[in-house]
Amino acid sequence: xxxxxxYFAFLFLTxxxxxxxxxAEKLGYSKEDKLxxxxxxxxxxxxSQNKATFEALKSGLVTSTSMMVPSAWSAEVGVMAKEIPDxxxxxxxxxxxxxxxxxWPPKAGKSVVPGLTNEKGFMxxxxxxxxxxxxxxxxxxxxxxxxxxxxxxxxxxxxLDSHMxxxxxxxxxxxxxxxxxxxxxxxxxxVNTQIMEGIIKPNKALFEGIxxxxxxxxxxxxxxxxxxxxxxxxEFYTKQLTNxxxxxxxxxxxxxxxxxEMNAVTAGHDSYHAPWxxxxxxxxxxxxxxxxxxxxxxxxxxxxxxxxxx
Amino acid sequence: xxxxxxYFAFLFLTxxxxxxxxxAEKLGYSKEDKLxxxxxxxxxxxxSQNKATFEALKSGLVTSTSMMVPSAWSAEVGVMAKEIPDxxxxxxxxxxxxxxxxxWPPKAGKSVVPGLTNEKGFMxxxxxxxxxxxxxxxxxxxxxxxxxxxxxxxxxxxxLDSHMxxxxxxxxxxxxxxxxxxxxxxxxxxVNTQIMEGIIKPNKALFEGIxxxxxxxxxxxxxxxxxxxxxxxxEFYTKQLTNxxxxxxxxxxxxxxxxxEMNAVTAGHDSYHAPWxxxxxxxxxxxxxxxxxxxxxxxxxxxxxxxxxx
Numbered sequence: 001x002x003x004x005x006x007y008f009a010f011l012f013l014t015x016x017x018x019x020x021x022x023x024a025e026k027l028g029y030s031k032e033d034k035l036x037x038x039x040x041x042x043x044x045x046x047x048s049q050n051k052a053t054f055e056a057l058k059s060g061l062v063t064s065t066s067m068m069v070p071s072a073w074s075a076e077v078g079v080m081a082k083e084i085p086d087x088x089x090x091x092x093x094x095x096x097x098x099x100x101x102x103x104w105p106p107k108a109g110k111s112v113v114p115g116l117t118n119e120k121g122f123m124x125x126x127x128x129x130x131x132x133x134x135x136x137x138x139x140x141x142x143x144x145x146x147x148x149x150x151x152x153x154x155x156x157x158x159x160l161d162s163h164m165x166x167x168x169x170x171x172x173x174x175x176x177x178x179x180x181x182x183x184x185x186x187x188x189x190x191v192n193t194q195i196m197e198g199i200i201k202p203n204k205a206l207f208e209g210i211x212x213x214x215x216x217x218x219x220x221x222x223x224x225x226x227x228x229x230x231x232x233x234x235e236f237y238t239k240q241l242t243n244x245x246x247x248x249x250x251x252x253x254x255x256x257x258x259x260x261e262m263n264a265v266t267a268g269h270d271s272y273h274a275p276w277x278x279x280x281x282x283x284x285x286x287x288x289x290x291x292x293x294x295x296x297x298x299x300x301x302x303x304x305x306x307x308x309x310x
Numbered sequence: 311x312x313x314x315x316x317y318f319a320f321l322f323l324t325x326x327x328x329x330x331x332x333x334a335e336k337l338g339y340s341k342e343d344k345l346x347x348x349x350x351x352x353x354x355x356x357x358s359q360n361k362a363t364f365e366a367l368k369s370g371l372v373t374s375t376s377m378m379v380p381s382a383w384s385a386e387v388g389v390m391a392k393e394i395p396d397x398x399x400x401x402x403x404x405x406x407x408x409x410x411x412x413x414w415p416p417k418a419g420k421s422v423v424p425g426l427t428n429e430k431g432f433m434x435x436x437x438x439x440x441x442x443x444x445x446x447x448x449x450x451x452x453x454x455x456x457x458x459x460x461x462x463x464x465x466x467x468x469x470l471d472s473h474m475x476x477x478x479x480x481x482x483x484x485x486x487x488x489x490x491x492x493x494x495x496x497x498x499x500x501v502n503t504q505i506m507e508g509i510i511k512p513n514k515a516l517f518e519g520i521x522x523x524x525x526x527x528x529x530x531x532x533x534x535x536x537x538x539x540x541x542x543x544x545e546f547y548t549k550q551l552t553n554x555x556x557x558x559x560x561x562x563x564x565x566x567x568x569x570x571e572m573n574a575v576t577a578g579h580d581s582y583h584a585p586w587x588x589x590x591x592x593x594x595x596x597x598x599x600x601x602x603x604x605x606x607x608x609x610x611x612x613x614x615x616x617x618x619x620x
Binding site: 075100103107109112260 | 411429571
């Protein structure tokens with residue numbers, strides 16, 4: 001896992017249009033404002049991830065998170081979320097289980113969604129086998145099962161997004177279910193201009209019935225890749241915060257501790273692993289990050305605020 | 311959870327017959343020998359449990375373990391078992407999920423065995439709701455799914471036993487499936503004289519087709535209860551090892567570390583929790599335990615040896 005898969009890089013291209021600038025105005029800001037959600041992905045995956053993510057949310061720079069429902073520690077998210085009034089917790093729609101020794105089956109149950117299940121009864125480790133095996137109906141059932149599961153754990157999601165981007169890089173029908181369900185729930189589902197231009201517009205007939213005009217579109221989704229980790233996370237994030245353009249952006253980070261549990265969860269991986277997540281935690285709870293955000297006039301926002309524009 | 315449930319205490323009564331002494335002779339020992347399996351329960355439940363259990367197995371006094379297949383860390387058992395030649399690993403048939411913030415669904419899948427699934431899609435926290443809801447057919451399906459799961463993780467089980475005793479305290483049909491499947495696999499399934507006398511003999515018609523004569527029956531199953539933990543584990547185990555009678559016995563212990571992960575797994579419980587498991591680990595990797603076993607002429611055996619008598 002040294003490099004990001006090629007299909008994943010697509011998400012992080014420079015935006016093609018300026019459509020999302022109108023989102024800033026809808027939010028009550030000007031077109032020149034730099035608005036940023038700092039988003040802790042993967043909460044629920046482990047106790048270490050839960051503890052670090054909620055600690056970072058409390059410390060103030062991380063403004064939002066989204067939970068993985070099928071993994072073993074998701075109920076703890078419901079418990080920890082109660083400690084933060086008005087916590088911004090979405091659902092990190094999870095179609096994969098990428099870890100070697102720590103596993104989960106699909107939330108809907110393997111016999112209900114066999115196309116999301118490998119020969120051991122767990123989810124597949126990456127998006128391509130999901131695309132090859134999971135029908136759009138199975139993905140829709142699984143998304144609904146994850147939302148129901150989150151509700152049962154006390155979470156009313158503020159938004160939807162996609163673990164490892166499998167919703168975006170799979171069949172466009174997956175994306176249709178994701179947008180349709182978000183509109184039913186009256187919450188935003190993370191999409192950027194590339195997804196609008198590259199997947200939705202060329203398949204317009206498929207998205208009939210979905211109010212495309214009403215979808216809040218993010219300008220840039222920013223995430224470190226393995227080369228950025230090699231050069232140092234502080235350098236990467238300093239550059240990103242310093243050069244942030246006007247518009248509405250999401251910075252995807254992964255917060256956990258470099259501890260025994262997280263090293264065991266991520267065993268055999270050399271990216272998105274325990275020390276990577278500790279580096280994210282260290283930076284986004286640091287004075288340096290706070291100063292950079294202030295100095296560069298970056299306004300931190302939440303998915304809940306975006307949800308109010310719907 | 312201060313006290314053991316009343317139905318659970320039944321397992322630990324003094325044996326009614328001396329039937330199991332013939333097991334000692336079948337194993338090539340005399341009727342006067344004191345034979346003991348020191349058994350680390352619950353491996354697979356967490357990384358902490360896996361690490362502590364395999365460390366104790368390597369250190370020599372713990373001779374056997376059995377894995378919980380539906381929990382998230384079961385694949386790591388397969389990986390760790392490879393480090394020990396001829397590791398004695400059985401299946402800890404799991405019908406419950408007793409922890410608050412850390413969960414698993416049944417291995418067969420919740421729509422296949424809805425009677426083993428609570429409203430959140432996880433297993434029930436204790437045996438009574440299992441008995442009230444799970445049909446014998448569902449329990450048999452689940453046992454078979456757990457064996458298949460263990461095989462897929464590289465484990466050929468040396469024996470079967472029962473997490474929290476739900477197989478014994480539920481419907482006698484559960485016990486029939488457990489014994490029948492063990493005979494199919496040609497491995498022993500843990501039962502003691504109480505189970506033989508109290509459940510199997512009064513329901514003989516139900517157990518037709520099972521070769522009851524061929525079942526290896528354990529004399530005493532020894533396990534600390536919450537009062538023993540309060541008085542101190544060293545005192546309890548010292549007494550048990552010093553007073554062990556001739557026969558074939560199993561001492562059920564729970565090995566994990568008193569670390570961040572295990573405290574989070576067992577949060578809200580004041581027995582079988584992280585410090586309890588650390589106390590078990592400390593005692594059964596100590597020089598004192600080794601000396602007590604030698605001084606009292608206790609012979610440590612494995613389930614694999616018992617399996618050879620079948």
